[in-house]
Amino acid sequence: MKRLLRVSFVLVFVLGFAVIGVAEQPRKGGTVTWSVHSSPPTLDWHVTSARATEVYVGMYVWEGLTAMDAGYQPQPMLADSWEVSPNGLKWTFHLRKGVLFHNLKEMTSEDVVASFKRYLEVSPRKSILAPVSDIVATDKYTVEFLLKSPLAMLPYICMQENAQPVIHPKEIIEGAPANELPAYIGTGPYKLGEWIPGTQIVLERFDKYVSRDDIRDGLAGRKVPYLDRIVFKSIPESQVRLAGLLTGEFQGSQPLPGDYWDQVEQAPGVHPVSYTDMKPFVYFSTHENAITKNPKLRQALRIALDMDEIMFAATNDERRYEVNPDQLFFRGQTWWSETTAGVVNQKNIELAKKLAEEAGYKGERIRFVASVTSFHHRRPALILTEQLREAGFNVQLDLRDWPTVAKVLYEPEKWDMWYARIVFFSPNDLEQLKAGGFDSPEMQAFLDMLNTESDPGKLQQAVEKLKRDVIIEQVPLMTFGDMFGLGGVSDKLKGVQKSYFHPLWNAWLED
Numbered sequence: 001m002k003r004l005l006r007v008s009f010v011l012v013f014v015l016g017f018a019v020i021g022v023a024e025q026p027r028k029g030g031t032v033t034w035s036v037h038s039s040p041p042t043l044d045w046h047v048t049s050a051r052a053t054e055v056y057v058g059m060y061v062w063e064g065l066t067a068m069d070a071g072y073q074p075q076p077m078l079a080d081s082w083e084v085s086p087n088g089l090k091w092t093f094h095l096r097k098g099v100l101f102h103n104l105k106e107m108t109s110e111d112v113v114a115s116f117k118r119y120l121e122v123s124p125r126k127s128i129l130a131p132v133s134d135i136v137a138t139d140k141y142t143v144e145f146l147l148k149s150p151l152a153m154l155p156y157i158c159m160q161e162n163a164q165p166v167i168h169p170k171e172i173i174e175g176a177p178a179n180e181l182p183a184y185i186g187t188g189p190y191k192l193g194e195w196i197p198g199t200q201i202v203l204e205r206f207d208k209y210v211s212r213d214d215i216r217d218g219l220a221g222r223k224v225p226y227l228d229r230i231v232f233k234s235i236p237e238s239q240v241r242l243a244g245l246l247t248g249e250f251q252g253s254q255p256l257p258g259d260y261w262d263q264v265e266q267a268p269g270v271h272p273v274s275y276t277d278m279k280p281f282v283y284f285s286t287h288e289n290a291i292t293k294n295p296k297l298r299q300a301l302r303i304a305l306d307m308d309e310i311m312f313a314a315t316n317d318e319r320r321y322e323v324n325p326d327q328l329f330f331r332g333q334t335w336w337s338e339t340t341a342g343v344v345n346q347k348n349i350e351l352a353k354k355l356a357e358e359a360g361y362k363g364e365r366i367r368f369v370a371s372v373t374s375f376h377h378r379r380p381a382l383i384l385t386e387q388l389r390e391a392g393f394n395v396q397l398d399l400r401d402w403p404t405v406a407k408v409l410y411e412p413e414k415w416d417m418w419y420a421r422i423v424f425f426s427p428n429d430l431e432q433l434k435a436g437g438f439d440s441p442e443m444q445a446f447l448d449m450l451n452t453e454s455d456p457g458k459l460q461q462a463v464e465k466l467k468r469d470v471i472i473e474q475v476p477l478m479t480f481g482d483m484f485g486l487g488g489v490s491d492k493l494k495g496v497q498k499s500y501f502h503p504l505w506n507a508w509l510e511d
Contacts, residue, residue, distance in 0.1 A: 041403035062166035062186035088150030109137035254487030258317030277485030278421030304352035372399035
């Protein structure tokens with residue numbers, strides 16, 4: 001049995017946004033080739049929660065009204081400032097002037113309005129903007145969101161990782177169906193040069209990029225595109241990613257299995273980077289035809305699991321994970337607590353069988369979908385399947401390529417369990433608990449409260465109630481712990497933030 005990660009290690013890496021200090025002088029030029037394990041299923045960020053879309057293209061090409069800093073808080077990006085009316089029914093965003101799209105057209109309020117209106121038509125997360133009755137451009141650089149009811153989390157929504165409402169030119173985004181953008185044009189520091197699905201993405205420096213001046217971290221603040229070109233190569237085989245890093249073919253490789261740490265650390269010219277990565281999780285489908293629609297059966301499945309073993313399978317190194325008592329948040333996040341500790345890592349097969357019997361389970365097939373192309377998806381999914389079968393559950397594991405798995409998420413009638421990884425940056429992100437079709441009065445009451453409540457103490461109380469009433473009792477998902485990811489970076493690549501986003505603006509190649 002693998003042991004828990006030392007708390008001291010957890011505290012060092014929990015937020016993973018620390019900037020690597022450098023004394024060298026930045027320089028322009030050069031190409032960075034970064035090998036990754038997966039390829040985006042789409043480049044239409046309005047409609048996808050796939051991390052590959054964000055990290056390998058989205059955050060370079062597009063920007064939102066706000067951006068996430070190292071503390072997971074919204075900061076100005078395309079908007080310079082914003083305010084809300086006393087009754088909470090009108091938000092006003094004041095845009096930066098002189099910001100250029102990649103086609104050299106200035107971004108104005110018309111582009112913001114068109115982008116949000118299209119988001120409200122096509123995004124699977126459009127319900128988070130349900131209180132919005134209209135979006136109006138009151139002048140060239142001012143946008144008003146008119147609301148039917150308060151929406152206190154709007155600045156958080158504008159920066160969210162999953163299906164972010166980023167801004168496109170009006171002539172590109174207006175009327176564009178989901179996944180059918182006529183061009184990929186944003187305001188970001190890099191523009192799209194080439195996309196070969198399943199193979200590579202090439203980003204080219206946008207020489208006319210208009211950066212913010214404020215120095216921040218995370219995804220906020222000043223961005224300087226020093227590099228001429230960034231190439232993200234999709235390499236499913238982890239040993240090939242490692243070999244390319246060690247030979248200098250790649251200046252970065254991420255993610256790598258945890259058992260590669262020693263090789264990367266000892267190799268000349270490269271160094272390992274560790275960061276808080278994600279929470280491996282399983283969504284349960286609550287579709288009317290899903291065997292997992294019964295919450296007692298979902299409780300039974302969670303109670304049966306040895307989460308230590310699953311997390312070790314995901315990382316292959318006991319130093320690279322923690323079985324976190326909080327099912328939703330990392331240690332160090334404002335919303336972390338031990339409220340859900342009692343349902344974590346129970347490994348109680350007898351109780352699982354008893355609850356399954358009470359739920360009326362009679363050995364029906366449980367359809368489990370996971371990615372075959374990613375080691376930290378495939379290996380834990382195999383262990384999880386084995387554990388549940390040993391506990392008497394008829395689990396059928398369906399391993400597919402990641403783009404297919406990402407699409408299947410939005411068809412909860414086709415699966416019962418779905419494995420991936422997730423981060424909840426703020427209470428607003430908990431809307432994603434409904435991804436498997438889940439809903440309940442308690443869940444809806446929490447989401448309704450988010451629209452009106454901005455007091456931190458009351459928000460904390462509401463999050464704790466959600467953990468008790470929804471996560472413990474209703475089990476829309478279960479998480480297994482926190483992963484600490486491993487990447488490798490060339491010593492010649494300077495200024496890279498130590499986070500799973502690894503943004504490469506403000507990074508440069510040494511002579």
